[in-house]
Structures are given as C-alpha cells and as structure tokens.
Amino acid sequence: MSEEGSGATGEQIDQAEVTRLAHDLRLACMRVSRRVRFEASSDLAPHQFSALGRLEQRARTLTELAECERISVPSMSRTVAALVDRGVVARAADPSDGRAVVLSITADGVRLLEVERAQRDAWMARQLEELDAADHTVLARATQILERVMAQ
Amino acid sequence: MSEEGSGATGEQIDQAEVTRLAHDLRLACMRVSRRVRFEASSDLAPHQFSALGRLEQRARTLTELAECERISVPSMSRTVAALVDRGVVARAADPSDGRAVVLSITADGVRLLEVERAQRDAWMARQLEELDAADHTVLARATQILERVMAQ
DNA sequence: TATTGTTATACTCTATAACTATA
DNA sequence: TATAGTTATAGAGTATAACAATA
Numbered sequence: 181m182s183e184e185g186s187g188a189t190g191e192q193i194d195q196a197e198v199t200r201l202a203h204d205l206r207l208a209c210m211r212v213s214r215r216v217r218f219e220a221s222s223d224l225a226p227h228q229f230s231a232l233g234r235l236e237q238r239a240r241t242l243t244e245l246a247e248c249e250r251i252s253v254p255s256m257s258r259t260v261a262a263l264v265d266r267g268v269v270a271r272a273a274d275p276s277d278g279r280a281v282v283l284s285i286t287a288d289g290v291r292l293l294e295v296e297r298a299q300r301d302a303w304m305a306r307q308l309e310e311l312d313a314a315d316h317t318v319l320a321r322a323t324q325i326l327e328r329v330m331a332q
Numbered sequence: 333m334s335e336e337g338s339g340a341t342g343e344q345i346d347q348a349e350v351t352r353l354a355h356d357l358r359l360a361c362m363r364v365s366r367r368v369r370f371e372a373s374s375d376l377a378p379h380q381f382s383a384l385g386r387l388e389q390r391a392r393t394l395t396e397l398a399e400c401e402r403i404s405v406p407s408m409s410r411t412v413a414a415l416v417d418r419g420v421v422a423r424a425a426d427p428s429d430g431r432a433v434v435l436s437i438t439a440d441g442v443r444l445l446e447v448e449r450a451q452r453d454a455w456m457a458r459q460l461e462e463l464d465a466a467d468h469t470v471l472a473r474a475t476q477i478l479e480r481v482m483a484q
Numbered sequence: 485t486a487t488t489g490t491t492a493t494a495c496t497c498t499a500t501a502a503c504t505a506t507a
Numbered sequence: 508t509a510t511a512g513t514t515a516t517a518g519a520g521t522a523t524a525a526c527a528a529t530a
Contacts, residue, residue, distance in 0.1 A: 201472050202456035203449070206368055208478040213365035215482065216358055218402065227497070242512060250370070255498055257513060262496095279506045279511040297355070304354035307481045315477045320353050322474030325467045326360040329459045330367065379520070394489060407521055409490060414519095431488040431529045 209326075212304075220303035224296050227251075231259055232289055235269060239284035268292050361478075364456075372455030376448050379403075383411050384441055387421060391436035420444050 217226060224232070227249070234240060234248045246256035260283060263269035268289030274280035285293075308316065369378060376384070379401070386392060386400045398408035412435060415421035420441030426432035437445075460468065 198460055198468065199453060199457050201468060201475065202460050203453045204479070205460075205471055205475045206364065206452060206456040208475050208482065209361040209364035210368065211482045212358065212361035212478060216362065225496085243510090251497085252499060253512070254500080254514080258497075261513095274511095277507075277511080281512070300358060301351060301355045304358040305351050307484075308350055308354050308357075310484070311477065311481065316350065316353060318470060318473045319357055319477060321470045323353065323357045323360050325463065325471060326364060327356070329463065330360065330363045332459075332462075377519085395487085403520090404522060405489070406491080406523080410520075413490095426488095429488080429530075433489070 216300050216303060220300045224292065227259055228263055229293075229296060231256070232263060232268060232285060232293055235283055235285040236290065236293055239282050241274070241280050241282060245283060263289070368452050368455060372452045376444065379411055380415055381445075381448055383408070384415060384420060384437060384445055387435055387437040388442065388445055391424075391434050393426070393432045393434060397435060415441070 231245060231249055234245055240248070242256055242260060243253055245260070246253045249256065251259075260269060260271075264271060268286055270284050270286050272282045272284065274282050308319070311319075383397060383401055386397055392400070394408055394412060395405055397412070398405045401408065403411075412421060412423075416423060420438055422436050422438050424434045424436065426434050460471070463471075
C-alpha cells in the first residue's frame with residue numbers, strides 16, 4: 181500500500197532476512213510464552229489448563245480430548261480424573277453409546293479458567309504498559325499476522 | 333487508521349485495548365511456542381535444550397545453572413548427568429573451590445544446539461514465507477519491541 | 485557451621501499393555 | 508471382533524530430605 185511513510189512494502193525482504201526474522205521472532209515468542217508460564221501461573225498445571233480449555237469450547241469424549249492434546253488416552257484419563265476430583269470437569273454417560281463418557285466443563289471450571297487467564301493477561305498487560313501507543317499498534321498488527329499464520 | 337506514514341503515534345490506546353492486546357498477543361506467542369516445540373522438535377528434550385543453551389553462553393556451576401532454569405539443584409544434577417552421558421556437557425573441577433564443579437558445553441554440544449535451532453528456525457521460516465514484505469516488516473518491528481520488553 | 489553437589493525417595497505426567505464393558 | 512475407557516506398570520522430570528566433601 182504505502183511505501184513512503186510506513187516503509188513496509190517498498191523493500192524486498194530476501195531469504196536471509198526471513199531466516200533471521202524467523203529466528204528472532206521465534207525466540208521472542210518462546211520467551212514470552214516461557215515467562216507467562218513461569219511468572220503468571222497459578223495452581224493449574226499446564227496440561228490441565230489446556231485440557232480444560234478444550235472442554236470449554238465444547239463437551240468431548242475422552243478419546244477426542246486425547247487427540248486434541250496429542251497425548252494417549254490413558255494419560256488423558258488421569259488428567260481428567262484430577263479435574264473431576266477438583267470439581268471443574270463433569271463426567272456424563274453418553275445416551276447413544278454406553279461405552280463413551282461425555283466430559284464437560286463445570287461452572288467452577290469456567291470460573292477457574294477465567295481466573296487463570298486473567299492472571300496471565302494481567303502479567304502480559306503489565307509488560308505492555310511500559311510501551312507507547314506506537315509500539316502497541318505495531319504489536320497489534322503483528323498479532324493479527326501471527327494469528328493468520330498460525331491458523332494454518 | 334494512519335494519517336501520516338507510520339500511523340502509529342497519533343492514536344491513544346486505552347487500558348481496555350492494552351488488555352485485549354495483551355490477551356491476543358500472549359495467545360499468539362504461546363501458540364507459536366507450542367507449535368515450534370511440537371512440530372520442529374527433535375530428540376533433545378526442552379529442559380535439556382534450555383540447560384545446554386545456558387552453558388553455551390558460558391560455563392556455570394550446577395547451582396548457577398539450577399538458578400538460571402529455576403529448578404532445584406538435585407533436578408539439575410539429573411539433567412546435567414544425562415547431558416554428560418550424551419557427551420554434550422563436560423564436568424571439570426573448580427581449581428578455586430574443591431566442592432564446585434564447572435560445567436561447560438562440548439564441541440558436540442555446540443553442534444547439537446546448532447542442529448536443534450536450525451530445525452526450529454526452518455519451521456518458523458516456512459510459516460513466514462507465506463507472508464509478504466509488509467507483514468515481514470511489521471513482524472520485525474514487533475520482534476524488536478518484544479525483545480526490549482522481555483529484556484526487563 | 486555453611487555451602488556444593490549427589491543420592492534416596494516420592495509425586496506427577498507421560499507411555500504401552502492388559503483388562504472390562506459395550507457396539 | 509472392534510471400540511471406549513480404566514487400571515497396571517514403567518520411564519522421565521520434578522521436588523524435598525539426607526548425606527558427603529569442602530570452605
């Protein structure tokens with residue numbers, strides 16, 4: 181679009197620069213991720229957090245949930261058992277298949293996710309508060325690009 | 333939204349928008365990090381990769397290394413033992429302190445890190461290749477901002 | 485007595501294999 | 508016979524506690 185002010189489209193980024201960008205961006209993202217998990221985490225373990233988030237999207241069977249998280253069914257069975265014990269996930273019989281168990285998030289589970297996410301977001305927001313509006317704009321645009329790339 | 337070239341400084345981003353950006357950017361970074369680890373990883377476990385990277389910066393004692401990685405000394409002792417068995421870390425006596433052990437990366441360790449990083453960078457680069465130069469520029473700027481923020 | 489590092493033991497999350505119940 | 512899920516057992520990685528060697 182504009183090649184004067186933004187300085188974005190006028191230049192041709194070559195392969196070496198893409199490689200360098202890939203390296204630097206990857207490190208930056210991994211550093212953010214690591215610090216969020218280390219400095220903003222609470223008492224919900226990462227794998228529990230992830231599984232609970234899947235059930236927030238919709239109820240799933242154990243096998244579906246294991247496939248989502250790319251772990252074995254027995255492993256997910258343990259994880260789910262812990263979440264059920266904690267009262268954030270409920271088991272229910274599948275009316276159409278006596279073997280299957282439908283797992284769903286409870287109201288407590290939804291609240292727990294909200295608290296967890298709020299803590300993580302609050303930590304991230306504190307980091308961003310030190311930036312100015314121009315930086316915020318760049319990051320907002322970059323976020324949209326990353327969302328587009330990662331959706332594939 | 334940009335009246336002049338950069339289009340960044342003219343707008344005032346309010347608190348709610350910072351919170352939203354924090355949320356979206358955090359998720360994007362965590363998604364990148366997760367996919368890099370899942371889809372570009374090799375046979376070096378994440379904690380081993382991390383510890384080896386610390387030793388690439390400089391030689392450290394076990395206690396120093398444990399503090400870097402924020403795990404206990406006994407845990408790091410196990411991790412280091414595995415890396416030593418693999419031949420990518422070397423133990424050496426500290427001439428100034430008979431209790432301490434100086435850990436350093438070996439030539440094989442440096443090569444292993446190079447391979448690991450190349451795989452991760454290559455995965456990331458493949459994702460970025462689908463973007464145009466304007467997107468690359470935005471991401472490069474965002475990377476610099478994130479590096480600045482995360483350095484604190 | 486304090487510090488560095490290892491070993492002993494236990495808990496969690498992962499896996500595969502064996503098992504029960506249902507389709 | 509095949510599928511959904513649980514339980515048995517084992518292998519990592521984490522922890523704390525106890526220990527050895529050194530400062």
